[in-house]
Amino acid sequence: MNLKKSLLGIAVVFSAVVLASCGSSSNKSSSSSSSSKTTTSSKSGSYQVTGQTNDSEYAGVIKNGKYLTSKSRGVTANQDSNLMNLKSFETGLQDISKTQFSTTKYVFQEGQYLSKSTVENWLGRKTKSNTTGLNPASNGSTEPTKRNPIYLQSIEEQDYMQKSGSKLKLSGVTIGLAMNSVDYYRKTTYGAQYETDISDATLEKEGKAMAKEVLARLRKRAALKNVPIVIALYKQASNDSLIGGHYVTYSVSNGDSIKKWKALDIQNVVFPLETGETAPNTNDADAFSNFKSEVESFFPNLSGVTAQAQYKNGSLQGMNVSITTQFYSETEIKSFTQFLADQAEKYLPSGVKTDITVSSTTDGVQSFLSRKSSGKSFTTHVFGSY
Template sequence: MKKLWITLICLLLVLTSCAPGDKKKEEIVHDEKEKKELSIVPSYKLSKENYRMILPYKPGAARGVIVDQIANRVDVDEVEEGLRRHSKAYFDPEKHIFREGQFLTKDLVIDWLGRKLTKKQLEKEVQEDIDYLKENQMTVNEEKIRKEYTQGLNPPVKNKNDEKEQKKQPKYLSHIVEQNYLITKDKQAQVAGISIGLAMKSVYHFYTEDKEKKRTFHEVEITKKEALEEGYKLAEEILKRMRKMDGLQDTPIMFAIYQEEDRESPVPGNFMAKTLVDKGKNDIGKWEMIKEEHILFPSKQASDKYFEDAEVVKQFTNNIADYFPNYVGMIGRGFYVNEELRQLVLEIPLEFHGKGEVLGFTQYVYGQIKELLSTNYDLEVKIKSNSKMESVLYREAGKEEPRVHIFQ
């Protein structure tokens, strides 16, 4: 017992004291839209697998749009983190610096996420704008007005209150995520690549109104096949538009198609396909299929498809229930690549009555990890009370000993 406590304390000290990284501090001149700004590339990065980032940190040009478009927080996180993960196949973290997207602005993304207009709808909107401008003795630029109304990428509908038409022509595209990857040359930061993530819906929620303005809510499921087919077409159109933007005619652009889970899902959706369009190319070639999935434990899907992993998690859960009478259940999320478990995150909610209980229970979980859970995948176990996170145990794939942090 005494040895185990010493081990836990040592591991905690190691976790809080070490700062892995690369001491490549570099000052660069960042030329963005003809405004030269002095930026700094940090001395450290978390690991060789992570990108360094320019400081001061510059938020994306479309910042905030994603939380209005994607209802599920776990999808918001996964589409951003997953896009960065897949970008590593094309933009080496050892050579590239990460920056949030600066080419697709907030207004532009919102316009692109809208529906296309039918010819009749387009002419009506354009004429109304022209009439308004003339009435107020303002300059009329019909070409510009018309262009603003032809940006939508989702399918058109003649009547938004027609349930059948809405179901036949759902909004497929939820959001467009942009990430930039830079290199430095002669102290100048240059965009060397762009990643575009297309977040596609799995369920389209909408409403119709009757004459009394009473709303009726509906939903329609979108299959993986449908999302992929639409995603392929959208990527082609977005590529054409981006190639017309200043500075992007000769920039490699990576596209990845992601399908969200429904808004109430405890696990995120999955990336389905990706491709790289080389510099100067105006057409998309072959797509590479991505075989990833997030699995909830416990669930029927986990038991049916990954029976052995489900049984191990079940045994881990049962052992905790035997130890702690107030245990109310554990939630697990497994991340699989090519049907191989790469990451397992377990969340244990408990009611504690003192720090001693937290220490004792953390020690018990440490032992259960050592005895039951394989070292073939990254593991994170979060122990929570009603009010806060109490402790975290983490182990990288291939390592024997979990690291421990107990919050004060």
């Protein structure tokens, strides 16, 4: 259990399967450029935009010299103990946004239209005192199969701006609805925890009904009346899962109604596979197995070697490898990192973003390796004591 929590913590810091590149010193290859495009000002007096490290990422909004943060980030219906859900919920939503709002034409702004109190009310159950609650009213039952569960766990807002003369103008909004696949609850305060399983069909049905209501509420706001609004449904992974959830469908609305949903074929997999599990591509599972065997045979002082991989339409999109060591010597870590770079290049699937995090159960992250989807060699960085 401690190892599992450790791996989760590492993964949250460095990944949501496909990680942002880490600026680093290289023991294997020269590090990629981390210089940003020149930061430009909107010349509105109080707004600026950050630079871009590359055209595949959005520039962000700066207001009064500070990054503009979300008004409601982190608000959830219940405490979510699967940290990977929180990370992949945000990053996956931005991936969907990129299909509608080009990174070269739009600027990303953290959600500014849904306040913390608004989101808290929407995530609550519908009651006489909270008529805006999107989750169903309690039916009084506490039995797992008879009660009305909490379907909606979290709401994420992302705003997309465009330059209009000397100002930034809101030109699109993306909303993520995180839906529970399992609703955890207690019959009494501090009592035992119970679970209500929610089927995929029910999750999608409830999510689409909530999306319709959310769209109607957003359209009542003057600033959101005429902009494109994307709403995406995210399926939360269970609390005991080593992987986060994934998006299942999304819609794009230019009016007052949702006319069409686009299904997403996304699957998260943990390597090594458990008995009876299969991966969309068995070659990837075999490749990781060979990599794991080589690493463990060469360096015996390892507590675990696992990987989280994501597939879209059956095709591998990225892999995040977590390795937990029992090393204490910095020279051991350097040698191990160099060895990893060679073995990863030899065995792990090419053509996909791949990150490897090496950490100790006691001392935290020790080294980090990364390869872009278009790269061959790994960029590496060993964290020293200075």
